Structures are given as C-alpha cells and as structure tokens.
Amino acid sequence: DVKVTQSSRYLVKRTGEKVFLECVQDMDHENMFWYRQDPGLGLRLIYFSYDVKMKEKGDIPEGYSVSREKKERFSLILESASTNQTSMYLCASSLDRGLNTEAFFGQGTRLTVV
Amino acid sequence: KQEVTQIPAALSVPEGENLVLNCSFTDSAIYNLQWFRQDPGKGLTSLLLIQSSQREQTSGRLNASLDKSSGRSTLYIAASQPGDSATYLCAVSWNNDMRFGAGTRLTVKP
Numbered sequence: 001d002v003k004v005t006q007s008s009r010y011l012v013k014r015t016g017e018k019v020f021l022e023c024v025q026d027m028d029h030e031n032m033f034w035y036r037q038d039p040g041l042g043l044r045l046i047y048f049s050y051d052v053k054m055k056e057k058g059d060i061p062e063g064y065s066v067s068r069e070k071k072e073r074f075s076l077i078l079e080s081a082s083t084n085q086t087s088m089y090l091c092a093s094s095l096d097r098g099l100n101t102e103a104f105f106g107q108g109t110r111l112t113v114v
Numbered sequence: 115k116q117e118v119t120q121i122p123a124a125l126s127v128p129e130g131e132n133l134v135l136n137c138s139f140t141d142s143a144i145y146n147l148q149w150f151r152q153d154p155g156k157g158l159t160s161l162l163l164i165q166s167s168q169r170e171q172t173s174g175r176l177n178a179s180l181d182k183s184s185g186r187s188t189l190y191i192a193a194s195q196p197g198d199s200a201t202y203l204c205a206v207s208w209n210n211d212m213r214f215g216a217g218t219r220l221t222v223k224p
Contacts, residue, residue, distance in 0.1 A: 105158040
C-alpha cells in the first residue's frame, strides 16, 4: 500500500515563527502536493511539485514556500507564521504527471498559530 | 479558471436508501477524476479513480460515472449504511495539478 506520512498530527506555533511541515511518501511517486483545508472553503492547492527541485504555485502560494530536495520528501515552509495560516494542511502524492494515476493523502497536520 | 463544484453541500438519508452525489467541472480536458471520502479531522481516503478515457468505475456498493463532454460526474451509493456517513470530495486533475470541490457531507441515519 502507498503510504504518505506527515510528520506531525497537531502543531501549535507562535506568530512570526518559521514553521516546517514535512511529508514523505514511500512509493517513488513523481508528483507531490500541499493543500490547506478550511471550513467553507474546501481544499485549496498551495504548491505542487512534479520532480525533484521542481515546484509550481497553486492557487494560494502567498506566505508559503516549498522544498523538494529528494523525491520522497516535500516540505511546506511558513516563513513567518501568521494567525490566518491556522488550518488543516494535507499532503498528497501521485505516480506521474500526464498519466491517469491515483492520488494518495497523508493524515493531515492541524496547525494552530497563536 | 478550472473549477469543481459539488451539490448538494449536505445530504441526510435513512439507512438503506440509494443516493447520488454530483460533481461538475468547468474544463472538459481532464486527465482524471477521483472521488474521496473524508471522516471528521482525518485525511482523505481514495474511493474511485476514473481515467479520462473511461465512463465509469465500480467498487462494491459505489459506482462513479464520468461525462466529460458535459463536465459532470456522479457517485452512486447503493443501500447506504450509517458507516457511510462522511464528507465526499470530488477531485479533478488537469495537466499537473488537482483541484477539489467543496464536498458533500453525507449523514446516513439508522
């Protein structure tokens, strides 16, 4: 079974802190995604990556950056956390762009910024 | 802009009823469409994947159909059970990215 693992289930951080959310997949998938999920807004795409060191902005990249130094790991970085970044963050991976492949999700990280 | 819409936003049915959830999307040039289930406070579990060349997929009591030309997909759940209560999300892939509808929150009452 494909496994997508997010490093933390719950996080509480202070305003202004630099925050790292880590995501690891174990199936050699090319594509990886970061979403945030908020009540009434659904899942919104922050960034995605289709290869090592490659990244593309999604719909709401402001205030975030990403890093993909290794194929299996995709990190979401909040350079200076703010209270409006309190949310559920979900990571996903899929095999390859251009192919009709299934996406798999991690368990989510609920981040609270105080 | 490519968008995904799901209706209804919430649905409550008695146990045993058959039901249909709807998903529509704005651009028919999709790679695939995937239905997910999400339980409260949890991640997403994949239910069915329909490739762009397919018209439907079935898994147990679930059947998903795809009509690319009209930009629609339906998820049919037969003989619903209380354990089916969850939020159901439709996700559409265009090119490299994947976008979601807001979901349908389903409650199946015993």
